[in-house]
Amino acid sequence: MDLEKSMITAASGMRAQSARMRLIAENIANANSTSNRPGEDPYRRKVLTFAQALDQQSSAQVVEVDKVSLDKSPFREKYDPGNPAADGRGYVKLPNVNALIEMIDMKEAQRSYEANLTSIESAKHMISRTVDLLR
Structure with missing residues (x-):
């Protein structure tokens, strides 16, 4: 695979x-x-x-967002009879978002982003060194 x-x-x-x-930030905001x-x-x-996917212009393998789907896990419930959204039993449905899991996913995405950035920086450095050698 060439550097480009x-x-x-x-x-x-x-x-x-x-x-x-x-998307993770949206999940956390609505937790x-x-x-x-x-x-x-x-x-x-x-x-x-x-x-x-395959980039048609460069023939490089690329990563694309395939789809955004909804998590089908059950909602959390909290007893809060004074809440306007409470059902007849006094329970309120809360989103199926676990802030801890979202933070772990965010850290994983951040590290992957940084790894890709390091890869680009390394390729740029190799290109620069190649140009220097050709002078």
Whole structure:
């Protein structure tokens, strides 16, 4: 794989992880939101999946966001009979977002982003050294 293709692949990985971090931030922001009416479902956690693709222009393998799907795990429930969103039993449905899991996912996305950035920096350094040798 030549250096240009490796930089294109790493850049696509950075874009994918950036999209993942935005989605995780959305999940965290909605972790304690409730529905507006009793019996309605609150925010449902979103999960992003990646797919491998081929960049037509450079023939490099790239990473793309495949789809955003909803996590089908059950909602949390909290006893709060004074809440306007409480059902007949006094329970309020809370999002199926676990802040700890989201923070771990965010750290993983950040490290992957940084690894791709390091790969780009290494490729740039190798290109620069090659140009210096050719002078």
